[in-house]
Amino acid sequence: MIEVYNKALDSSIKVDRILGKIEGAKPGPTVVFFGGIHGNETSGVFALKDTLAGINSAYVKGTIYGISGNLKALKKHIRFVKDDLNRLWTKQQIQKIKDKKTFNADEGELLELHTVLEDLLKANQPPFYFVDLHTTSSNTLPFITINDALINRKFSEQFPIPIVLGIEEYLNGPLLSYINQMGYVSLGFESGQHDDFSAITNSIAFVYLTLVYSGILKEEAVINFSKYHEQLKQQANKNKTVYEVIYLHKIKKDERFKMLNGFKSFEHIKKGTKLAMSNAVEIAAPYNGSIFMPLYQQRGAEGFFIIKPIEPFFLKLSTVLRRIKTDSLLAMLPGISWVSKAEGVLQVNLTVAKFMAKPLFHLLGYRNKQITSTHLRLNNRERVAKTKIYKKEPWY
Numbered sequence: 001m002i003e004v005y006n007k008a009l010d011s012s013i014k015v016d017r018i019l020g021k022i023e024g025a026k027p028g029p030t031v032v033f034f035g036g037i038h039g040n041e042t043s044g045v046f047a048l049k050d051t052l053a054g055i056n057s058a059y060v061k062g063t064i065y066g067i068s069g070n071l072k073a074l075k076k077h078i079r080f081v082k083d084d085l086n087r088l089w090t091k092q093q094i095q096k097i098k099d100k101k102t103f104n105a106d107e108g109e110l111l112e113l114h115t116v117l118e119d120l121l122k123a124n125q126p127p128f129y130f131v132d133l134h135t136t137s138s139n140t141l142p143f144i145t146i147n148d149a150l151i152n153r154k155f156s157e158q159f160p161i162p163i164v165l166g167i168e169e170y171l172n173g174p175l176l177s178y179i180n181q182m183g184y185v186s187l188g189f190e191s192g193q194h195d196d197f198s199a200i201t202n203s204i205a206f207v208y209l210t211l212v213y214s215g216i217l218k219e220e221a222v223i224n225f226s227k228y229h230e231q232l233k234q235q236a237n238k239n240k241t242v243y244e245v246i247y248l249h250k251i252k253k254d255e256r257f258k259m260l261n262g263f264k265s266f267e268h269i270k271k272g273t274k275l276a277m278s279n280a281v282e283i284a285a286p287y288n289g290s291i292f293m294p295l296y297q298q299r300g301a302e303g304f305f306i307i308k309p310i311e312p313f314f315l316k317l318s319t320v321l322r323r324i325k326t327d328s329l330l331a332m333l334p335g336i337s338w339v340s341k342a343e344g345v346l347q348v349n350l351t352v353a354k355f356m357a358k359p360l361f362h363l364l365g366y367r368n369k370q371i372t373s374t375h376l377r378l379n380n381r382e383r384v385a386k387t388k389i390y391k392k393e394p395w396y
């Protein structure tokens, strides 16, 4: 049974852009938490208010921020007002909004958040950690989503919950991809189903674990540390698998999409399983795998994902290959050339390099492809990652 928490952030609860800032007694890393980037996902905001109020700055080594996302949508308890705030974060889109004379509610939120982000990067010490707290419309285990850079993977592997890689290949403009492009560790945490009480308690547990794993708080300074760890482990059914996204059903503009009832994230499905209705036609699973984030709300453009576990052997192999920067060899192959080596952008001529398979690019850290009719563009997360500033951290 699901315990439902009070749904909206009613007017008695004041939500500021900065939910809290704790400057520690000693210098150290900077950890930034976002809650409520989607206005119907209030759990993160509640969790941040709760945790930040309970931390004594005398024990803090570094700086902690809690930031609320879409204030206007949070007030109405809706995902967004006009545009999804978590799909606006591309350089081009931000510039476009900056150049506008008038902008809508969500674009206004983006501009404010963008300023907050730039200011805090200037005012604080590296290493930086960014965590974005979300919930899902379907029942789910708590899990982490990350862009596939080794710093993200290594930091995430400390948590006793599943990790899903590569979602950014399918989404345009989430906040975390933007921060990742700047090279910092950034994690998305999906704590549970919207308005489920455990979505709040899981977020609280995750916030404390993040503070300990980043070295801002000592384990001894968090009285319930082992309880929080155990809670997430149990809530995740002891699943610590690393998955990658292999499929997305993207909902088209005029498509009437309805997920069939009863699917839960991470539930195993067979190829051919009936999953949803699209304009009154049945959609069957195109692959074996696990269903991921099936859509059970009106708003949202992603119907469902399918994910698959990555074999531990391949996780290890990709770590080794990326460390020795094997991708420099790629650019020597016919049909493959650098667009920008510093930014890690490769161009692949498909008519020449037809044989190059997607899994090979994945192994080497390439994601986020943009395809023209003849060319593939690939971004390497490793080349933009500020790996150096994390090398001395205990988890690296």
Ligand SMILES: [Zn+2]
Residues within 6 Å of the ligand: 038, 041, 134, 135
């Ligand atoms: Zn969300």
